[in-house]
Amino acid sequence: MKEEIENAYAVLKRGGTILYPTDTVWGIGCDATNPEAVDKVYNLKKRSDTKSMICLVSDFKMLNEYVENVPEVAYDILKYAKKPTTIIYDDPIRVAENIIAEDNSLAIRVTKDEFCKKLLQKFRRPLVSTSANISGEQTPKSFTEIDPLILEGVDYIVNLQRDKKSGKPSSIIKLKNDGSVKVIRQ
Template identity: 75%
Template sequence: MDFNEEINNALKVIKRGGIILYPTDTVWGIGCDSTNADAIDKIYRLKKRSETKAMICLVSDFKMLNQFVEEVPEVAYDILKYAAKPTTIIYDKPIRVAENLVGEDNTLGIRVTKDEFCQKLIRKMKRPLVSTSANISGEPTPESFHEISPEILKGVDYVVNLQQSKKTAKPSAIIKLSNDGKVQVIRK
């Protein structure tokens, strides 16, 4: 199975409102188009997750980050530039994404991904990709593809056929950056 073929297969599914299971720069993720509320609902149902529990999304670069957040605090660039591991930042006032992706406090966690597959897929989508761990809510995050439950595997519309033997990294660090300058570490 080749890389570009996997990107095209995933893209087709996403464009028609489907959800995919894919490797990220951290753990295996369940994803969809961040602007498609119905697809996001499908993920909430599959994970048996409350809609009040926010999900994050991935962007390909800083340029895309700026297109989906009203105002990116300057400190975000420094944090991301010097972060030793993948880091998700929760921003105030996300824009141009589905409402059911945005937290009740009008925030959204976004990670600039360094994973080549994710970057290429997101660039072709021209919008952020939802990313949430491949588990039923409340169950442990699978550390490898082989630990993903059959329920999740059957519940997605497409499973990306890459890196299935690779052990995954740990979930990303999460930092909340408020526009008033407050910085809060949520997960190290």
């Protein structure tokens, strides 16, 4: 795993894209603070840049570095969640403008996956984590189902867990600064 972290880190540091296993599905990732890298992901997925993407962070400390005001209820939701849970926060900061939704929000998941956590701790910036598919296509259930255009289009493929089935996409909850909570995907 250490070698894969080093390889992925080197690619991310130079603004490249990676294909990697996450705590949910295989993801396409890049430095979420680098607008050129984020554009590469949008182009690879053939996705409109008006549709925002999820980011991963390693822990609550990193979460607080990239969201201006994390509502207190977020910590409880994440602490008691039984499955990977992504929360959409208002007022993200220090991330690429092109990853922020039109309503000035950003979806972020605190990962529990060991590889992702270690990579994020080394990289010390959030990672884009969007499903490894062309926009509008099915999310691959395993590495073997990933479209060849994605495999050829990323700068590095993490060589871990290729035989593992993907999990389900995360739950998504939108928390507004005004205290309102909306479940987007269970």
